[in-house]
Amino acid sequence: MTVTSDRDAVRLSTAPEPVAPRPERRQSLTAPLRRTWRQLTSMRTALLLLFLLALASVPGSFLPQRGLNPVAVQQYFVDHPTLAPLLDRVYAFDVFAAPWFAAVYLLLFVSLVGCLSLRVRLHAKALVSPPPAVPRVLARMPESARWESDVAPEQAIEQIRSVLRRGRWRVARTDLALSAEKGYLRETGNLLFHISLVALLIGIALGGLLGFQGTVLVKEGDGFANTVLAYDDIKPGRRFDADGLVPFSFVLDDFQGTYADDGKALTFLAKLRWSGEDGGEPQPYDLRVNHPLVVGGAKTYLLGHGYAPRVRIVDVEGNVLEQTVACLPQGPTFLSTCTIKVPDAAGEQLAFEGVFTPTTVQDPETALVTSVYPAPDHPALTVLGYRGDLGLDSGTPASVYNLEDRSGLVPIGDGKTPQKLLPGQTWDLPGGGSLTFVETTEWATFQVTQDPGKQLALIAGVGMVLGLCLSLFVRRRRLWVRLSTPGGNHPSGRTVVEVAGLARSGSDAFTAEFAGLSDRLRQLAPPRPADAAPTTEEDR
Amino acid sequence: MSDAFLAGLSDDLLFATVLLYALAMLGFAGEQASRRSHRISETSLAAATARQATAARTRVMAGAGGPAVPEPAPLAVPSAQRSSRAGRAGLALTVLGAVLHLGSVLARGFAANRVPWGNMYEFSSAVALSVVVIFLVLLLGRRVDRGLGAFLMVPVVLYLGLAGTVLYTEAGPLVPALDSYWIKIHVFAAVLSSGAFLLSGILALLYLLRSRHDAQVAAGSSPRFPLSMGSALPGAAALDRVTYAVIAFAFPIWTFAIIAGAIWAESAWGRYWGWDPKETWSFITWVLYAGYLHARATAGWKGTKSAWIAVAAAGALIIDYYVVNIFVVGFHSYA
Ligand code: HEM
Numbered sequence: 001m002t003v004t005s006d007r008d009a010v011r012l013s014t015a016p017e018p019v020a021p022r023p024e025r026r027q028s029l030t031a032p033l034r035r036t037w038r039q040l041t042s043m044r045t046a047l048l049l050l051f052l053l054a055l056a057s058v059p060g061s062f063l064p065q066r067g068l069n070p071v072a073v074q075q076y077f078v079d080h081p082t083l084a085p086l087l088d089r090v091y092a093f094d095v096f097a098a099p100w101f102a103a104v105y106l107l108l109f110v111s112l113v114g115c116l117s118l119r120v121r122l123h124a125k126a127l128v129s130p131p132p133a134v135p136r137v138l139a140r141m142p143e144s145a146r147w148e149s150d151v152a153p154e155q156a157i158e159q160i161r162s163v164l165r166r167g168r169w170r171v172a173r174t175d176l177a178l179s180a181e182k183g184y185l186r187e188t189g190n191l192l193f194h195i196s197l198v199a200l201l202i203g204i205a206l207g208g209l210l211g212f213q214g215t216v217l218v219k220e221g222d223g224f225a226n227t228v229l230a231y232d233d234i235k236p237g238r239r240f241d242a243d244g245l246v247p248f249s250f251v252l253d254d255f256q257g258t259y260a261d262d263g264k265a266l267t268f269l270a271k272l273r274w275s276g277e278d279g280g281e282p283q284p285y286d287l288r289v290n291h292p293l294v295v296g297g298a299k300t301y302l303l304g305h306g307y308a309p310r311v312r313i314v315d316v317e318g319n320v321l322e323q324t325v326a327c328l329p330q331g332p333t334f335l336s337t338c339t340i341k342v343p344d345a346a347g348e349q350l351a352f353e354g355v356f357t358p359t360t361v362q363d364p365e366t367a368l369v370t371s372v373y374p375a376p377d378h379p380a381l382t383v384l385g386y387r388g389d390l391g392l393d394s395g396t397p398a399s400v401y402n403l404e405d406r407s408g409l410v411p412i413g414d415g416k417t418p419q420k421l422l423p424g425q426t427w428d429l430p431g432g433g434s435l436t437f438v439e440t441t442e443w444a445t446f447q448v449t450q451d452p453g454k455q456l457a458l459i460a461g462v463g464m465v466l467g468l469c470l471s472l473f474v475r476r477r478r479l480w481v482r483l484s485t486p487g488g489n490h491p492s493g494r495t496v497v498e499v500a501g502l503a504r505s506g507s508d509a510f511t512a513e514f515a516g517l518s519d520r521l522r523q524l525a526p527p528r529p530a531d532a533a534p535t536t537e538e539d540r
Numbered sequence: 541m542s543d544a545f546l547a548g549l550s551d552d553l554l555f556a557t558v559l560l561y562a563l564a565m566l567g568f569a570g571e572q573a574s575r576r577s578h579r580i581s582e583t584s585l586a587a588a589t590a591r592q593a594t595a596a597r598t599r600v601m602a603g604a605g606g607p608a609v610p611e612p613a614p615l616a617v618p619s620a621q622r623s624s625r626a627g628r629a630g631l632a633l634t635v636l637g638a639v640l641h642l643g644s645v646l647a648r649g650f651a652a653n654r655v656p657w658g659n660m661y662e663f664s665s666a667v668a669l670s671v672v673v674i675f676l677v678l679l680l681g682r683r684v685d686r687g688l689g690a691f692l693m694v695p696v697v698l699y700l701g702l703a704g705t706v707l708y709t710e711a712g713p714l715v716p717a718l719d720s721y722w723i724k725i726h727v728f729a730a731v732l733s734s735g736a737f738l739l740s741g742i743l744a745l746l747y748l749l750r751s752r753h754d755a756q757v758a759a760g761s762s763p764r765f766p767l768s769m770g771s772a773l774p775g776a777a778a779l780d781r782v783t784y785a786v787i788a789f790a791f792p793i794w795t796f797a798i799i800a801g802a803i804w805a806e807s808a809w810g811r812y813w814g815w816d817p818k819e820t821w822s823f824i825t826w827v828l829y830a831g832y833l834h835a836r837a838t839a840g841w842k843g844t845k846s847a848w849i850a851v852a853a854a855g856a857l858i859i860d861y862y863v864v865n866i867f868v869v870g871f872h873s874y875a
Contacts, residue, residue, distance in 0.1 A: 047838055061817040096815045213810070
């Protein structure tokens with residue numbers, strides 16, 4: 001039996017003990033280091049770091065964040081021209097990527113790992129060693145009972161031992177005393193939780209380093225192949241390798257949205273045909289919200305949608321040019337802004353600018369058009385036209401969504417009265433040529449993600465919940481029994497029975513359990529008639 | 541039954557629920573008040589005996605042959621009976637209210653043909669139901685004193701009243717991103733644990749009230765309102781224990797809710813965590829409750845400090861649901 005002090009006997013957790021500022025006897029070089037380490041891995045530090053982490057997250061929820069909403073950040077700079085740059089310098093718009101945020105969680109991480117390595121060792125030792133020895137004064141324990149019996153001590157202690165064994169207590173015997181313990185799973189669960197927490201952080205870090213996220217807009221009838229260049233926008237992890245992109249491609253055949261009477265979206269569906277690396281026969285897939293297309297480690301999600309009117313332009317020489325123009329929705333009724341550039345028109349280049357309205361209503365007085373419903377029930381394309389030089393040769397990359405350089409453009413007509421076109425209608429342009437609104441098609445945006453840390457994070461999540469349940473619902477408790485024969489060990493002598501118990505949590509439940517246990521022991525070692533009323537606690 | 545009928549039924553049931561809870565509150569408070577006046581009559585009686593003039597009367601009341609010390613029992617019997625009748629009525633009204641409340645929540649779900657927690661109004665109503673049900677479970681398990689009902693039903697009635705007026709939304713379908721079986725799991729876990737957390741927040745506040753009351757009494761002064769209410773509360777140690785039990789129950793469920801939410805976000809938006817304001821505040825709430833659990837295992841942080849952490853964490857939860865939904869735009873602002 002290992003020698004344990006009474007203090008060890010009542011410790012039911014591997015929690016680090018409070019760091020006491022104790023005088024260093026030997027002044028060595030490592031002493032301050034060791035002290036710092038002990039401070040860092042203390043419960044108090046963990047507690048403070050937890051609060052610091054909570055506090056550090058707060059600004060990230062009230063200030064716009066670049067990773068989440070870059071447009072709102074730009075707007076913030078416009079609205080607060082003096083404050084915004086100052087905030088930006090302290091990473092207020094990238095809180096969760098800020099060095100100070102990383103500092104807090106890395107410290108917590110180090111503290112956690114340091115604390116865990118010690119606790120795992122302590123717990124492993126507890127798992128293989130017998131329960132700690134019986135404390136000297138049992139009456140001092142939270143639960144205790146004492147009575148005298150005529151039972152033969154040697155026989156009684158063995159009976160008690162087997163009763164406890166059957167109750168799945170781990171029991172160790174020394175002479176006429178037993179130490180028993182139960183509920184080791186509490187600590188195991190607690191360690192499982194904290195280890196899973198470390199695993200979760202590793203999973204998140206893997207995703208951040210090796211993951212990839214890209215978004216792309218695809219019009220109905222168009223295709224997409226998974227290469228870095230095909231994306232409109234990418235967010236690669238810091239160590240992402242373009243060769244790691246899963247090879248696959250798809251074609252968007254059809255996009256369908258349905259809406260409630262009040263215009264709220266009900267369902268979205270993108271009908272795809274996709275093929276994987278082998279390039280075999282394309283397979284159909286109905287991509288919906290919450291039902292991503294999974295190809296290898298890449299998942300494709302439906303992110304957004306909008307309208308893409310198809311137009312036919314006839315230039316002054318009679319050449320026919322067809323285009324499908326992705327318009328950008330401006331609100332819940334999908335009034336969308338459209339820009340049509342025709343750089344290949346013979347003679348002067350052409351451009352059109354205006355709005356697409358899926359369910360069109362026109363004010364009879366002002367002639368302004370608007371949309372009242374997101375479905376294309378009564379679509380119209382309303383545009384102003386321009387002729388001249390689009391300025392595309394200047395070398396600066398131009399957006400397809402707006403006319404940046406108007407210096408070389410002259411309005412067609414008065415430049416103030418927009419032309420409203422219903423599907424099939426044609427606008428014969430003053431000065432030659434025409435624009436026809438052929439039909440309404442739609443586009444969808446897709447997000448493709450690869451996250452190699454995802455599995456680990458999920459497993460860690462499961463480990464956390466499981467560990468927590470064990471850690472919070474299992475009760476760890478100790479029980480001690482000591483028989484003594486004050487009058488010497490002869491057959492007619494009396495035997496003093498002492499029982500004591502201690503629980504780490506749920507003291508109400510343990511009080512009841514202890515009462516039940518000591519009743520059971522009273523059956524095994526019946527109190528002497530004179531001593532029938534059990535004495536508890538008061539006796540020393 | 542038509543959807544419109546069910547939606548109307550749900551509203552009527554909620555109205556009845558609020559009424560029943562308010563009556564229950566009166567019942568609990570009645571029990572408290574008569575217990576208190578009983579206790580006061582005890583003390584004034586004791587004061588009276590100190591004066592010789594009333595000694596004879598005391599002896600008469602205590603009964604012939606009784607001890608000279610005043611014996612409050614004969615005085616107490618009728619009032620104790622009356623008070624326990626009020627308390628039992630409070631309990632019965634709470635149970636009935638909870639049944640109607642459940643009916644209201646379910647009718648909402650059937651009216652909209654979906655889970656009944658698709659917007660802030662429905663969510664709040666479901667959370668309030670969770671608070672009441674957990675309280676009833678604690679009562680039936682004899683983990684708390686019935687007298688707590690008076691203190692608890694006040695915030696519940698206010699909360700439901702606000703939800704039914706300010707946050708009220710007509711029954712309607714979900715936006716596509718919310719239409720997933722993960723929403724059922726995620727939101728159910730969130731509703732259950734939020735109810736427990738809000739309850740623990742109230743318990744922690746009552747603990748703080750009680751312990752400050754006790755401190756003043758120990759210092760020899762008599763506490764003034766609102767601290768004077770402390771004498772009607774269970775003991776500080778009991779309140780502390782039940783606060784912990786409720787948080788220990790809720791924390792794994794909340795953890796699970798966040799993980800289920802992450803799984804749902806992964807299938808809906810392509811990332812399992814994005815520091816969306818809603819996610820951020822769920823995280824802050826989680827960290828604060830982890831802090832509470834740690835504080836209870838840390839020397840120097842037990843008792844009052846832990847209770848303040850529980851209050852702060854419940855505050856973070858309220859910010860998560862209300863401030864973020866109403867004032868901060870994110871992916872989650874669907875209500
Ligand atoms: C350096 C960091 C950490 C240390 C030293 C630490 C230490 C501990 C210890 C010793 C316990 C057991 C307490 C007991 O026996 O009651 C514990 C429990 C717990 N820890 Fe940590 N922990 C750390 C970080 C974290 C973090 C980051 C979290 C999560 C946010 C966390 C969550 C928990 C929870 C939920 C419990 C259960 C409390 C209970 O048993 O009542 N810990 N921690």
